[in-house]
Amino acid sequence: MRALQRFYLVEVLSGVALTAAHFFRNMGRHAAHALGKKDARGAVTIQYPDERRPYSPRLRTLHRLVRREDGSPRCVACMMCETVCPAHCIYIVAAEHPNPEIEKVPARFDIDVGKCVFCGYCVEACPEDAIRMDTGILEFSSYTRGGMIYTKEALLALEPAGPDGHPRSPIPIPADRTP
């Protein structure tokens, strides 16, 4: 065996046979796909921006603020999430709520996604189920640090992800980034 391997040619041919087998098998599948057999796939690639693999429902993605019936945030500005956040990426300014039944409302609710570690503690800590991380949005990028800060209005506008875990609301694009 050792001598055969040192001779190299046999090993080269067996390697070439392996790769060639892959080539012809995949070519056959590509051809079958082109001829109408749509479940034949010659590649394992997922063409990402066009198609996504299904995301797990437990996947923690961009936060959203849950709305009440009237569209106002369910958040009562209790500062639990801001306190528990290990990355200190949540910034809340509380204000009086016009309804005396409800104690407070956030005047500002900013999340710096650039700092966020996606641990999900804020969701765990929230007594009002006002913040969730189920939007399915994974693409955050910006040319500036400020562009990574998502405000209350942007977070309120987001919808939960669809059943396959893919985002249903448009990805909020920071002002400094043109698509």
Place this chain on the structure above:
Amino acid sequence: MSLAADLGIAFGRVAFVMLFVLNMGGLLTWVERKQSAIMQDRIGANRASILGLRLFGLFHPLADAIKMLTKEDFRPARADRVLFGLAPFVSVFFALTAFASIPFGDTLRVGGREIPLQAVTLNVGVLYVFAMLSLGVYGVMMAGWSSGNNFALLGGQRAAALMITAEVAIGASIMGVIMVYGSLNMMDIVRGQGALLWGWLPAWGIVTQPLAFVLFLTAGIAATKRIPFDMPEGESEIIGYFVEYSGMKFGMFAMADFLETVVIAGMTTSLFLGGWQVPYLDAAGVRLPWGWTWALPHLLVVLLQVGAFVLKVCAVIFFMMLIRWTLPRFRYDQAMRLGWLGLFPLSIANIVLTGLVLLLWGGRP
């Protein structure tokens, strides 16, 4: 009138070869991406589109060319002004001219003229291709020397060392073929491969010289400077002779590698795979070994032969790409050892063996 026709014919012969080699070279950038992708269960480049038409990524070579041409053409301050600009052109020029004496078809008879289907009819065609292929390394060495960069210089030196290694093995392995077919003229060698051994086996070079075929192909792949013999580039250690090049000049070096692939494939086809010969097809038509014949018009025969040549070249290129995307690269010393202690002695042994067989068998097939 006659002069104009002669000129036209000469121009046509050269143009066919030029366009064939250039287009193949351009297409190989696409083949390289797609073939490697399919071998690795991927899709490969498919995003370039014109009006939404993607065509399996066939526009990527075009997009590449546009990108290369519009990029900054940077020359380092310490580079040699003349040689630095000249080097990529030298590289591509010799890769392009090497194909000239490789025949792509038998003699074409049109209107009382006999047109040999090769760009240049040379008595020493094999040596010519060989010489042009070797001269190609001058471009690489010039690039390495003139860049004013130590890594580029190292790459150029390695290219020279690799080229000499490959050259010796190529030259010595070709000797067996030349001995069997008794000519240095590529056309004669291909004609000789049309004979039948024992009345049924086409006397292709791969049949009469199997060892030389393996040696030549190995050395030929080394001569193209691509993986597994990419010492001059050595992406994982030195970037190589074109480290200082950008834009289309860099593209020309990449192009030269592909052109050399086409040339090696053409040479392998001509010397070992019967060139334009189709088995059991001669100038009059199909003639099977058990005596069945089928007459074909001259033009159809020539077309079939040219088609066979193109097909064979494509098959060899496919095989070379298969090798390139299968094997890991050799280390520099491993390549040198393979060349000098493996290929070279074996090709010398092949010459001796061929001589003995020819002596005992008594002459040529």
